[in-house]
Amino acid sequence: MPGARSAADWDRLTEDDYREVAAELDVEVAAIKAVVDIETGRKHQGFWKKGKAIINFDLSIYRTYAPRHGVNLSKARKKYPVIFRSPDVKKYGSQQAAQYARLEAAMEIDRASALESCFWGMFQIGGFNWRKCGCESVDEFCALMNRSERDQLELFAAFCRANDLVRFIRKKDWSGFALRYNGPGYKKHRYHKKMADAYKKFAKSSGR
Known part of the structure; x- marks a missing residue:
C-alpha cells in the first residue's frame, strides 16, 4: 500500500504534498501538475463530494x-x-x-x-490497475482514492514506478508518457501537446 500521510477525508493537495512526492520521484512539481491538468482539468480536483472521488x-x-x-x-x-x-x-x-x-x-x-x-481520482487511474498501485485489493485501492487527494497522488507515484513511467516524466517526454499512460489514441486527443503546454505554464509560474 502506498505510504500516504495521515489524511482527513478528501484533504486537498498542498504545495508541500506536490514537492514531497516530486522529490521522491526526482521529477518537477510542474510535470506532475501537467498530468493533473489534462486528466481532471484546471480545477485540479480529485473529488466530487466528500468520500467520493471523481x-x-x-x-x-x-x-x-x-x-x-x-x-x-x-x-x-x-x-x-x-x-x-x-x-x-x-x-x-x-x-x-x-x-x-x-x-x-x-x-x-x-x-x-x-x-x-x-x-x-485526479489522475484517472483505472481500477483494474490496483495491483500496479501497490494495493492488496481493488477495495483498498478505492478506499485510498476516496480518502484524500494525497492518497491519489501517492497511488499515481506507485503506478508510475511500477510501469516505468517516471523516466518519461523526468525527461518531459510527453509523447512517451502519453502513449503508455493514455494509450495509442493519445495523438488523436493531443494529450502529449496539452501536457507539454501545461508543463510550460506551471514551470513558468514556479520560476523554473
Whole structure:
C-alpha cells in the first residue's frame, strides 16, 4: 500500500504534498501538475463530494472485466440498463452523479468488476490497475482514492514506478508518457501537446 500521510477525508493537495512526492520521484512539481491538468482539468480536483472521488465508468472496460468475474452481460443489460447507457445528466443532476449511478448498479451485480471498470481520482487511474498501485485489493485501492487527494497522488507515484513511467516524466517526454499512460489514441486527443503546454505554464509560474 502506498505510504500516504495521515489524511482527513478528501484533504486537498498542498504545495508541500506536490514537492514531497516530486522529490521522491526526482521529477518537477510542474510535470506532475501537467498530468493533473489534462486528466481532471484546471480545477485540479480529485473529488466530487466528500468520500467520493471523481470517476469515469468505462463501459468498454466493464465489458472486458465483468465476464472475468462471472457476470453475464446479457442478463446485466436487462436488469440494470443504466450501466450500458451514456451518463444521464438530466436524470441524475450532474455528470458525476450519473457516473456513480452506473457504478452502483454494476456493484449490485459484482463489486470487484464494477470498481475495476472505473477510472479514479485526479489522475484517472483505472481500477483494474490496483495491483500496479501497490494495493492488496481493488477495495483498498478505492478506499485510498476516496480518502484524500494525497492518497491519489501517492497511488499515481506507485503506478508510475511500477510501469516505468517516471523516466518519461523526468525527461518531459510527453509523447512517451502519453502513449503508455493514455494509450495509442493519445495523438488523436493531443494529450502529449496539452501536457507539454501545461508543463510550460506551471514551470513558468514556479520560476523554473
